Amino acid sequence: xxxxxxxxxxxxxxxxxxxxxxxxxxxxxxxxxxxxxxxxxxxxxxxxxxxxxxxxxxxxxxxxxxxxxxxxxxxxxxxxxxxxxxxxxxxxxxxxxxxxxxxxxxxxxxxxxxxxxxxxxxxxxxxxxxxxxxxxxxxxxxxxxxxxxxxxxxxxxxxxxxxxxxxxxxxxxxxxxxxxxxxxxxxxxxxxxxxxxxxxxxxxxxxxxxxxxxxxxxxxxxxxxxxxxxxxxxxxxxxxxxxxxxxxxxxxxxxxxxxxxxxxxxxxxxxxxxxxxxxxxxxxxxxxxxxxxxxxxxxxxxxxxxxxxxxxxxxxxxxxxxxxxxxxxxxxxxxxxxxxxxxxxxxxxxxxxxxxxxxxxxxxxxxxxxxxxxxxxxxxxxxxxxxxxxxxxxxxxxxxxxxxxxxxxxxxxxxxxxxxxxxxxxxxxxxxxxxx
Amino acid sequence: xxxxxxxxxxxxxxxxxxxxxxxxxxxxxxxxxxxxxxxxxxxxxxxxxxxxxxxxxxxxxxxxxxxxxxxxxxxxxxxxxxxxxxxxxxxxxxxxxxxxxxxxxxxxxxxxxxxxxxxxxxxxxxxxxxxxxxxxxxxxxxxxxxxxxxxxxxxxxxxxxxxxxxxxxxxxxxxxxxxxxxxxxxxxxxxxxxxxxxxxxxxxxxxxxxxxxxxxxxxxxxxxxxxxxxxxxxxxxxxxxxxxxxxxxxxxxxxxxxxxxxxxxxxxxxxxxxxxxxxxxxxxxxxxxxxxxxxxxxxxxxxxxxxxxxxxxxxxxxxxxxxxxxxxx
Ligand code: SF4
Ligand code: SF4
Numbered sequence: 001x002x003x004x005x006x007x008x009x010x011x012x013x014x015x016x017x018x019x020x021x022x023x024x025x026x027x028x029x030x031x032x033x034x035x036x037x038x039x040x041x042x043x044x045x046x047x048x049x050x051x052x053x054x055x056x057x058x059x060x061x062x063x064x065x066x067x068x069x070x071x072x073x074x075x076x077x078x079x080x081x082x083x084x085x086x087x088x089x090x091x092x093x094x095x096x097x098x099x100x101x102x103x104x105x106x107x108x109x110x111x112x113x114x115x116x117x118x119x120x121x122x123x124x125x126x127x128x129x130x131x132x133x134x135x136x137x138x139x140x141x142x143x144x145x146x147x148x149x150x151x152x153x154x155x156x157x158x159x160x161x162x163x164x165x166x167x168x169x170x171x172x173x174x175x176x177x178x179x180x181x182x183x184x185x186x187x188x189x190x191x192x193x194x195x196x197x198x199x200x201x202x203x204x205x206x207x208x209x210x211x212x213x214x215x216x217x218x219x220x221x222x223x224x225x226x227x228x229x230x231x232x233x234x235x236x237x238x239x240x241x242x243x244x245x246x247x248x249x250x251x252x253x254x255x256x257x258x259x260x261x262x263x264x265x266x267x268x269x270x271x272x273x274x275x276x277x278x279x280x281x282x283x284x285x286x287x288x289x290x291x292x293x294x295x296x297x298x299x300x301x302x303x304x305x306x307x308x309x310x311x312x313x314x315x316x317x318x319x320x321x322x323x324x325x326x327x328x329x330x331x332x333x334x335x336x337x338x339x340x341x342x343x344x345x346x347x348x349x350x351x352x353x354x355x356x357x358x359x360x361x362x363x364x365x366x367x368x369x370x371x372x373x374x375x376x377x378x379x380x381x382x383x384x385x386x387x388x389x390x391x392x393x394x395x396x397x398x399x400x401x402x403x404x405x406x407x408x409x410x411x412x413x414x415x416x417x418x419x420x421x422x423x424x425x426x427x428x429x430x431x432x433x434x435x436x
Numbered sequence: 437x438x439x440x441x442x443x444x445x446x447x448x449x450x451x452x453x454x455x456x457x458x459x460x461x462x463x464x465x466x467x468x469x470x471x472x473x474x475x476x477x478x479x480x481x482x483x484x485x486x487x488x489x490x491x492x493x494x495x496x497x498x499x500x501x502x503x504x505x506x507x508x509x510x511x512x513x514x515x516x517x518x519x520x521x522x523x524x525x526x527x528x529x530x531x532x533x534x535x536x537x538x539x540x541x542x543x544x545x546x547x548x549x550x551x552x553x554x555x556x557x558x559x560x561x562x563x564x565x566x567x568x569x570x571x572x573x574x575x576x577x578x579x580x581x582x583x584x585x586x587x588x589x590x591x592x593x594x595x596x597x598x599x600x601x602x603x604x605x606x607x608x609x610x611x612x613x614x615x616x617x618x619x620x621x622x623x624x625x626x627x628x629x630x631x632x633x634x635x636x637x638x639x640x641x642x643x644x645x646x647x648x649x650x651x652x653x654x655x656x657x658x659x660x661x662x663x664x665x666x667x668x669x670x671x672x673x674x675x676x677x678x679x680x681x682x683x684x685x686x687x688x689x690x691x692x693x694x695x696x697x698x699x700x701x702x703x704x705x706x707x708x709x710x711x712x713x714x715x716x717x718x719x720x721x722x723x724x725x726x727x728x729x730x731x732x733x734x735x736x737x738x739x740x741x742x743x744x745x746x747x748x749x750x751x752x753x754x755x756x757x758x759x760x761x762x763x764x765x
Contacts, residue, residue: 160449241760241761243763244760315444324448327443329441350448351454353510355456355552356553358513359553359703360708361708362453371759375708400447403450404450404451405451406451407454408455408553411445413446
């Protein structure tokens with residue numbers, strides 16, 4: 001397939017060299033350490049708690065079950081004792097319901113999942129949620145109510161600094177391919193392709209070796225953010241445009257991240273639930289690394305393992321610099337969607353002095369959704385939610401390109417995120433009025 | 437130590453370009469033209485630039501202070517307006533004209549609307565047009581360019597601009613007298629009389645190329661503006677060759693080059709949407725030509741841009757491109 005490309009997008013500084021050629025290391029846990037596992041690590045309803053205080057749990061044991069269709073399961077990442085069932089730190093929610101477990105025994109074994117009778121049930125039982133950052137429950141994406149014909153594997157890793165997907169593509173190439181082939185066969189799909197940005201030649205080469213044997217295609221992607229955005233990837237690889245407000249399956253496509261494919265392989269072939277993941281730890285730390293981390297490990301442990309901070313940390317981001325969340329506490333645990341821990345010291349932070357919008361139009365050129373961020377920003381400031389709805393703010397994917405390029409440092413995407421709830425209400429009212 | 441962690445919205449990295457840098461790059465692009473006007477007008481030019489810049493920056497600072505707003509002078513836009521204002525005046529204009537010009541540009545047409553980004557009309561042009569109407573004599577007292585060779589201080593000799601000469605001859609004799617109009621080469625290098633800046637079409641073009649290369653502006657406005665002037669004057673010239681100068685002379689005379697690259701492209705007062713920018717440029721060109729050919733003023737660039745400025749909000753609203761995946765209504 002040719003590369004079709006997409007409009008807009010930006011070329012930020014990638015800063016990936018600190019970790020992109022280092023092998024992943026295992027972050028060891030010690031007896032007595034406590035992991036904090038939130039029950040809401042995915043989009044949708046938080047999982048329903050299944051354990052009680054002082055209960056013994058084993059690695060991989062189910063501790064939370066899906067509460068509804070758009071939800072998923074949660075497993076213990078260690079073997080030990082539940083020390084509290086209450087709340088744990090969360091990067092957005094302040095504190096959220098969660099389970100704290102004290103490690104009592106070190107083991108590589110895990111409780112295999114009870115896979116059920118269908119592929120989707122296996123995926124649900126393993127607790128898979130998107131490993132990029134959207135963390136949409138995977139079994140939902142794998143139960144398309146419509147006909148789909150194409151599976152795209154997202155190996156773009158377009159967020160600067162992050163290299164965990166890159167390392168996984170090099171270190172677990174065949175597992176990713178096998179996971180993808182499982183999806184393709186289970187859903188009876190015709191097209192299977194993996195898109196990788198050209199700045200990862202070693203990963204591209206690794207996949208090329210398996211291309212013939214497994215019958216898929218490697219698509220070399222232009223290095224441009226947000227190349228890994230679902231809608232952008234589908235446009236770039238398949239030249240299909242997902243309609244506003246619709247899911248990729250509308251145009252017959254499913255997109256899964258490379259990490260999710262590896263987890264699907266683990267779940268189906270090894271009966272292993274999702275209780276650990278790869279995390280890039282980089283920025284102002286002594287030795288930036290990619291680590292395999294048990295879900296629930298506080299980020300302070302990761303930073304400690306990487307030699308500690310360089311200088312005074314000023315901001316710590318969970319995820320990448322474009323879409324990641326700034327955390328308030330070092331106790332915040334690693335979750336299923338945590339792809340990176342990025343530490344900024346004072347001097348790494350950009351100057352955020354705000355000026356008036358001078359209508360330069362840079363944000364418009366950068367927006368991959370072809371929106372007019374500068375105009376929407378005026379509506380946000382004046383709280384004109386009706387106008388925001390008319391200018392399609394709901395189509396914004398919150399990629400942050402507009403804010404990144406704005407020379408006047410307008411908050412743009414921040415305002416769009418916070419306004420969406422109001423706008424959604426207005427759109428719903430309009431819909432209701434139409435149906436009356 | 438970590439209870440002081442900074443929390444902001446994403447993205448956490450930003451592009452290195454900032455608004456004050458954008459303005460400085462435009463000033464840099466104007467530098468060749470500034471230097472050439474100093475070369476041709478000596479102390480008149482130096483005095484002109486200094487006074488307008490000082491007046492503009494001081495007035496902006498003053499307004500922000502009085503209205504209790506955080507001062508905006510750091511964005512460098514008042515500096516740029518000052519330079520453009522000087523460029524839109526005859527060399528040797530008296531200081532009080534410059535002060536009034538700065539007041540109209542900064543206080544009336546910009547600060548009063550809320551400062552950078554809020555004003556509908558190009559500040560320097562509003563000032564120019566206001567002065568032209570209120571003090572026509574002072575604003576058309578063109579002096580003959582000298583060169584620095586004659587020393588920085590020289591006495592002004594008044595003269596007419598090429599477009600002015602054309603208009604006079606048309607009214608008096610009914611046709612253009614080519615001998616009375618400076619040759620094309622003079623206009624390219626700038627040794628003709630006219631506003632202080634933009635005398636040399638070549639140097640303005642050089643600055644414009646720099647802006648394009650730095651991606652401060654895109655080709656849409658300058659090309660559609662200059663192209664329209666060229667095509668329309670060309671058609672007229674083909675039909676009535678003795679009634680006007682050739683289209684090439686049209687685009688390098690007067691304010692077309694400076695207007696198309698530096699005034700019409702002013703972010704604040706031009707459309708943000710590319711398609712709308714094309715319409716905007718064509719509109720500027722059209723009105724310029726109509727005034728030049730049929731109006732009583734010899735030059736129409738400033739009027740043209742101001743008139744089209746008024747349509748910018750409408751253009752931006754109605755030409756909003758469909759967003760990705762937006763369904764046709
Ligand atoms: S990039 Fe910033 S200054 Fe430029 S138009 Fe957009 S919001 Fe305004
Ligand atoms: S955050 Fe939204 S508005 Fe801004 S560039 Fe991305 S999609 Fe466009």
